[in-house]
Amino acid sequence: MRKDIKKKRRELSLANRSTIVLDRQQIGKLEEQLDTALEVEERFLDARFSEDEIRKVVFDMGPLKAPGLDGFPAIFFQNFWGIIGRNVMEACLRVLNEGVLVRNINSMVITLIWKVQSSVSMIDFLPISLCQVLYKIISKAITNRLRGVLGEVISETQCAFIPGRMISDNTIVGFECIHRLKRKRRKNGSFALKLDMSKAYDRVEWSFIK
Numbered sequence: 001m002r003k004d005i006k007k008k009r010r011e012l013s014l015a016n017r018s019t020i021v022l023d024r025q026q027i028g029k030l031e032e033q034l035d036t037a038l039e040v041e042e043r044f045l046d047a048r049f050s051e052d053e054i055r056k057v058v059f060d061m062g063p064l065k066a067p068g069l070d071g072f073p074a075i076f077f078q079n080f081w082g083i084i085g086r087n088v089m090e091a092c093l094r095v096l097n098e099g100v101l102v103r104n105i106n107s108m109v110i111t112l113i114w115k116v117q118s119s120v121s122m123i124d125f126l127p128i129s130l131c132q133v134l135y136k137i138i139s140k141a142i143t144n145r146l147r148g149v150l151g152e153v154i155s156e157t158q159c160a161f162i163p164g165r166m167i168s169d170n171t172i173v174g175f176e177c178i179h180r181l182k183r184k185r186r187k188n189g190s191f192a193l194k195l196d197m198s199k200a201y202d203r204v205e206w207s208f209i210k
Contacts, residue, residue: 041148041149041152044145044148045145048096048097049092049093049096049097049145051089051093053144054088054089054092054093054137054141055081055085055089056144057137057140057141057144058074058077058078058085058088059078059081060140061074061078061133061136061137061140062074063075063078066130067130067133068107068109068130068131068132068133068135069104069107069108069109069130069132070132070133072132072133073133074133076133077133088134088137091105091134092134092137092138092141095138096138096141096142102134105135105138106131106132106135107132108129108130108131108132108135109129109130110127110128110129110130111127111128111129111130112125112126112127113125113126113127113128114126150163151163151165157170177192178192
């Protein structure tokens with residue numbers, strides 16, 4: 001909704017002078033609609049989490065994904081929800097609504113998975129964190145809330161991990177840029193620079209972490 005309002009506002013702002021009075025009135029209405037949309041989003045994000053949200057997260061989880069320190073995968077919570085469901089929801093809602101962190105809920109196991117055979121250095125391993133199910137439930141509930149507004153608060157150039165966007169979009173843009181450089185002959189010339197970037201954990205110093 002917010003995107004449609006902004007698009008219409010841009011179109012109206014480019015109108016000719018003969019319709020400028022009418023356009024200003026329409027822009028005013030669109031601004032009111034935009035403010036209303038922002039208020040709706042704000043109320044949605046600030047609303048207290050409900051038991052239904054927690055229950056949905058639990059049963060949407062992969063049942064046999066790697067467990068955390070407690071050793072219980074999601075399938076345990078799903079199969080015995082009738083017994084432990086009330087306690088799980090109360091614990092998660094205390095964290096989400098009251099800010100009361102359950103002790104050791106964010107404890108996790110860091111496991112290194114080798115990316116190549118005969119690994120000899122840290123960059124040859126992929127570290128993953130095995131979190132407890134309660135921690136996953138809480139983080140997933142927050143993620144579900146944010147999913148509806150991510151496209152509005154994250155730059156359009158970020159194509160990966162955003163619903164409705166594809167990482168291949170950047171590949172297409174890069175291909176078109178190279179194609180234009182080949183066809184466009186400029187007096188001063190043009191060039192493309194390719195960077196080989198490493199992931200953040202490949203370059204973090206222990207002194208910084210400590």
